[in-house]
Amino acid sequence: SYELTQPSSVSVSPGQTARITCSGDALSKQYAYWYQQRAGRAPVLVIYKDTERPSGIPERFSGSGSGTTVTLTISGVQAEDEAAYYCQSADTTDNYWAFGGGTKLTVL
Amino acid sequence: EVQLVESGGGLVQPGGSLRLSCEASGFTLSSFWMSWVRQAPGKGLEWVANINQGGSEKYYVDSVEGRFTVSRDNGLHSVYLQMNSLRVEDTAVYFCARWGYNSGYGDAFDIWGQGTMVTVSS
Numbered sequence: 449s450y451e452l453t454q455p456s457s458v459s460v461s462p463g464q465t466a467r468i469t470c471s472g473d474a475l476s477k478q479y480a481y482w483y484q485q486r487a488g489r490a491p492v493l494v495i496y497k498d499t500e501r502p503s504g505i506p507e508r509f510s511g512s513g514s515g516t517t518v519t520l521t522i523s524g525v526q527a528e529d530e531a532a533y534y535c536q537s538a539d540t541t542d543n544y545w546a547f548g549g550g551t552k553l554t555v556l
Numbered sequence: 557e558v559q560l561v562e563s564g565g566g567l568v569q570p571g572g573s574l575r576l577s578c579e580a581s582g583f584t585l586s587s588f589w590m591s592w593v594r595q596a597p598g599k600g601l602e603w604v605a606n607i608n609q610g611g612s613e614k615y616y617v618d619s620v621e622g623r624f625t626v627s628r629d630n631g632l633h634s635v636y637l638q639m640n641s642l643r644v645e646d647t648a649v650y651f652c653a654r655w656g657y658n659s660g661y662g663d664a665f666d667i668w669g670q671g672t673m674v675t676v677s678s
Contacts, residue, residue: 481664483601490651490668491593491601496661534601538663543615545591545603545663 450474452535452548459554466522468551470535473516480518481536482511484529485550491534495520522553530555558582558667560652565672568642572676576637578652578669586610586630589655591665592637594648594674602648605637606655620646642676649673 452472460466470480479498483491493502495511498518508523522529535548564576578590592604605626606615614626625638635652649671656666 479662481662483665485601490670491665492668493656493661493664493666496656496664496666502661502666532600536601536664540663543606544617545606547593547601547603550600 450537450539450544450546452537452546454533454535454548454551456549457552457554459556460525461556462527463524466525466529466553468520468522468533468535468553469517470519470548471517472537472546472548474537474539474546475513475518476516478537478539480511480513482509482520483534483536484531485534486531494533525553525555527555529553560654560667560669562650562652562669562672565650565674567675567677569678570642570644570676572642573638573640574642574674576639576650576652576672576674578635578637580633580635580654583654583667585628585633585635588658590626590628590635591653591655592626592635593651593653593665593668594646595651595671596645596648599648604650607635639674642674644676647674647676 482495485491498513499511532550538545591606607626623641628635651671652669653665654667656664
């Protein structure tokens, strides 16, 4: 197993840029994935393979990575972006899938 | 519409058993690995188990190994999670999720159900 570390909370004002990081040794070898989970709802995939955006996800969501840290960036944050965000990766050699602890994004 | 619908959650005493079901629609279940992910109240997501398309490969997080069994019936468009020897710490919302590798999403879970709540308490 391995660990993915995220900040517990991030706060931004509407229209600003939010950046949420995820760190872990495995990220230097494996892709990262990001999910948005609004209160009381199921998670939704917003970024896959570090930087790709599924269809239907707004362009203001983007992903990047360098070494053992990946970053989810939300440009021009809107009130509807207030949610918990989770990073995820997988070790398909050991058959283990891991999530970060989650970051609560608050839109002030 | 691609959809996963879980059922079978409820209240069970410690040491008891419960079987969760996940019914898939809108896609060919037999083409995909499927997973269970749980979320304890107020906590983060935790991967629980995966099963391959034919049911011959199964993987579990250490904390449920030997107690939980994942299975599937592609003819009934369903995936199951048999949970035995339940513990208080198994209390969580259990989500069924599709592993998106065959959809081009790599190791992501690309489709999620709405979840079913399991409460283990005396």
